[in-house]
Amino acid sequence: MTDNQTLTVRDNRTGEEYELPIVDGTVRAADFGKIGKGEDTPGLAVYDPGFLNTASTRSAVTFIDGDKGILEYRGYPIEQLAENSTFLEVAYLLIHGELPTQEQHEKWVHEITFHTFVHENLKSQLQGFRYDAHPMGMLLSSVGALSTFYPEARNIHDPKVRHDQVVRLIAKMPTLGAWSFRHAQGKPYVYPDNDLSYTENFLSMLFKMSEQKYNPDPRLAKALEVLFILHADHEQNCSTNAVRAVGSSQVDPYSAVSSGVAALYGPLHGGANEAVLKMLKRIGTPDKIPAFIEGVKKGDEKLMGFGHRVYKNFDPRATIIKKAVDDVFEVTGVNPLLEIAQELERIALEDEYFISRKLYPNVDFYSGLIYEALKFPPEMFTVLFAIPRTAGWLAQWLELVDDKEQKIARPKQIYTGDRQLEFVPAAKRWS
Numbered sequence: 547m548t549d550n551q552t553l554t555v556r557d558n559r560t561g562e563e564y565e566l567p568i569v570d571g572t573v574r575a576a577d578f579g580k581i582g583k584g585e586d587t588p589g590l591a592v593y594d595p596g597f598l599n600t601a602s603t604r605s606a607v608t609f610i611d612g613d614k615g616i617l618e619y620r621g622y623p624i625e626q627l628a629e630n631s632t633f634l635e636v637a638y639l640l641i642h643g644e645l646p647t648q649e650q651h652e653k654w655v656h657e658i659t660f661h662t663f664v665h666e667n668l669k670s671q672l673q674g675f676r677y678d679a680h681p682m683g684m685l686l687s688s689v690g691a692l693s694t695f696y697p698e699a700r701n702i703h704d705p706k707v708r709h710d711q712v713v714r715l716i717a718k719m720p721t722l723g724a725w726s727f728r729h730a731q732g733k734p735y736v737y738p739d740n741d742l743s744y745t746e747n748f749l750s751m752l753f754k755m756s757e758q759k760y761n762p763d764p765r766l767a768k769a770l771e772v773l774f775i776l777h778a779d780h781e782q783n784c785s786t787n788a789v790r791a792v793g794s795s796q797v798d799p800y801s802a803v804s805s806g807v808a809a810l811y812g813p814l815h816g817g818a819n820e821a822v823l824k825m826l827k828r829i830g831t832p833d834k835i836p837a838f839i840e841g842v843k844k845g846d847e848k849l850m851g852f853g854h855r856v857y858k859n860f861d862p863r864a865t866i867i868k869k870a871v872d873d874v875f876e877v878t879g880v881n882p883l884l885e886i887a888q889e890l891e892r893i894a895l896e897d898e899y900f901i902s903r904k905l906y907p908n909v910d911f912y913s914g915l916i917y918e919a920l921k922f923p924p925e926m927f928t929v930l931f932a933i934p935r936t937a938g939w940l941a942q943w944l945e946l947v948d949d950k951e952q953k954i955a956r957p958k959q960i961y962t963g964d965r966q967l968e969f970v971p972a973a974k975r976w977s
């Protein structure tokens with residue numbers, strides 16, 4: 547590395563040269579704006595649909611090295627957190643930036659546990675949905691509706707107010723998610739049980755029937771804990787970018803997080819594991835896999851659960867999930883779709899199409915199989931992603947609120963439409 551951390555740009559239209567500083571491997575897009583800027587001409591802009599090579603923020607929350615398959619939360623490798631931590635401890639780490647002391651941990655768990663109940667009127671709102679409403683639609687609207695119950699949440703510059711909403715959101719997401727699930731089944735909503743851990747309580751709200759107390763299988767609660775840790779944050783992905791973009795208007799965190807839920811709903815993001823399961827069911831038997839792969843290569847459809855914008859070698863979360871698959875199937879019995887998934891993976895990983903494009907299984911390829919074994923319908927899979935990701939969205943939102951460099955998100959465009967047309971009123975155009 548030389549000391550000369552600058553980029554020299556020569557504008558061949560004018561012959562002028564510009565020296566732009568390079569900081570942290572980036573140049574400021576605003577510096578390009580000085581190039582070629584005249585009284586009537588705009589400066590140069592950068593064009594980057596999908597933000598393929600544009601950093602939108604500085605962040606100390608999550609580190610990813612896509613080529614090496616590294617994922618770290620606040621510097622801690624995901625493998626160590628998944629093996630040795632709990633979801634609530636990881637949520638604390640993401641939100642506060644460091645691991646809790648015993649006292650801080652006890653206080654945090656107590657706070658989250660005692661904010662799991664939601665206002666009864668919100669229950670009425672959920673009950674108003676059609677019997678077959680998609681739980682993600684119910685979740686995103688109920689998260690947004692929370693802002694009406696906590697109007698003080700709009701005071702985003704008050705640290706105490708921010709903390710209260712962070713606790714409420716992390717605490718209430720499982721309740722809202724579980725109630726969306728019960729709704730589709732026509733079953734009564736189950737109230738939180740404060741004696742249980744975060745994932746045990748979630749399982750109780752999902753599956754409790756007439757028993758006095760629901761006792762979840764600890765192996766399933768642990769598997770869910772691992773899945774929640776893996777999904778807790780993933781730096782500047784589509785939904786986090788949505789939370790940051792909406793949050794940049796200084797709206798309350800419920801509204802910002804509901805935009806994250808909306809972004810996660812899409813099949814290219816959190817909806818992928820639901821799509822994987824539907825795909826595996828459609829393939830049906832291993833002998834149909836070669837024809838399916840040919841269709842993918844012809845561009846008829848995508849191999850869902852494969853490929854990633856950042857990971858071009860392997861997705862470390864997929865490796866951990868593959869291990870969790872065995873633990874869950876020990877309790878639930880093997881999901882027959884596993885055979886199709888494994889064969890599909892084997893064939894794809896040997897195929898030039900996938901090798902040359904660096905397409906590997908991502909986190910969603912196997913998570914759907916686990917969720918199905920846990921008796922979740924596919925519509926619930928994205929809800930299971932949104933609950934833990936709330937911790938990451940909030941960590942990123944807190945960072946945004948305190949970041950003096952951030953402004954309201956407002957990208958530029960390259961205008962391609964007509965100009966200066968003469969309007970002819972409808973009565974004349976249609977006569």
Ligand code: CMC
Nearest residue numbers: 814815816818848849850851852853854855903908909910
């Ligand atoms: N099946 C078949 N071809 C694919 C796939 C796939 N799953 N993913 C990418 N490609 C091809 C794509 O057609 C393109 O080919 P070509 O160069 O011939 O045009 C090439 O690979 C590069 O793909 P891209 O679409 O430019 O890559 P991207 O970084 O824009 O998209 C992605 C990343 C995850 C949206 C994409 O790989 C995809 O759609 N995968 C399937 C959906 C999926 O599993 N999503 C879950 C992502 S992980 C969970 C999360 O973080 O939300």
